[in-house]
Amino acid sequence: MVKGFRKNIGETIKKYRLATHMSQMELAGKIGISYQQLQKYEKGINNISISRLKQISEALKIPISSLLEGQETERVAEDISEYGLSKEEKTLLDLFRKIDNKDIRRGLILELKGIVEILKKK
Amino acid sequence: MVKGFRKNIGETIKKYRLATHMSQMELAGKIGISYQQLQKYEKGINNISISRLKQISEALKIPISSLLEGQETERVAEDISEYGLSKEEKTLLDLFRKIDNKDIRRGLILELKGIVEILKKK
DNA sequence: GACAAAAACAACCATTAGTTGTATTATGCG
DNA sequence: CGCATAATACAACTAATGGTTGTTTTTGTC
Structure with a gap:
């Protein structure tokens, strides 16, 4: 579920991977999975867990937040003031x-x- | 794999959930899963996907980053949960x-x- | 065009995300 | 206290998917 979201992240990963001139095999190797599995991540076929995302971000030498770009909710704590009270x-x-x-x-x-x-x- | 990481996030989720006086059932309901499944997240038994984490962060009205950054957010949550209400x-x-x-x-x-x-x- | 390397596609298996059901532990309330 | 009811924990199961290997297609580049 929430497929669109997943796909987005996959594309972001791919973008950063290409930016550092890494092949799927290289990156996959660094995080210890098959490159075919990495393909699934990039294509949004498989879900990406937090721990996996962290590994990927480390392999790409970028902060996790870079991979989450565009995912952060805008109006997050809009009506939350101190102490968690609305x-x-x-x-x-x-x-x-x-x-x-x-x-x-x-x-x-x-x-x-x-x-x-x-x-x-x- | 990378269990420790997962667990931390689960605990952070729990802290924020309690801080907003939500029961497992309430939060689970909001994100469309059983409260037993939420338990698994909180206990680190199941992996949490990015999309799931985003749903959770929205339900808790906090940014995803709060759930991602272990220590720092822990203290915040602690403070929130301990505000002095009679x-x-x-x-x-x-x-x-x-x-x-x-x-x-x-x-x-x-x-x-x-x-x-x-x-x-x- | 040939040949590799890279990426896509497929079929398969093992793990686990997610479910329901039950047991236990608080938390009121009379 | 004692009973009800909410909240959390625990267990067993199933469907889904994370992850694998094998094969095909695409992409260069010589």
Whole structure:
């Protein structure tokens, strides 16, 4: 699954391999697999594991990140602020902390439980 | 092969998962695999492909690089998971996160604002 | 055109990624 | 406490694929 992704990486590998004038056999030899297997990587037929990718990056003398180029998600941590809380969650917490009345806080928790309970049954 | 590497990544995944208060089931659900399979990733039993890692990083809302760089990211995750929430606050957040309906979440925030407003006037 | 070397294609096997099912361990809740 | 239920761990199995070798096709270059 997620084939397009795989293929992309394979092409990137090939690109860097050619850039250093290495044949499939050479590179494959360095990382200890058959060149036919390397072909599969480059063509996106087989999945590439992290450890494999690291070996390849070392053989090509480039950082892993170079092989991941174009793969990194753009809007990664867009709405994540400190402590791994989303803005909305932070707002919630900030408001909640302003409620100094214990009973009201308890009540709110109960209300949430109720809502969650109802939503669960749908 | 190259087991140690794999395991490290699994542990990093786990740390980030816990940091965002996600259960194995939740995260596994988001990326479309069984939670048992996720366990294997976290325990380093199964290899993790690049595409899979990307899915995971997206589900956790962190860049892939965070999962790749062993040590450095470990500490970050540690910090995240240890932010000082009271038990009550944690409960609140956990419940809030179970509400997948955006409007309901919004409504709750508004309600809190109202409550805070009223309390202020006393 | 000939000849190698490099790359593609194919068929096959061994490993494992991924599944479901069950067991165990927390975590509430009355 | 004691019971329920969520969360995690463990086991057994199967389908998929990672990886192999063998053969064909392409790509030079002399």
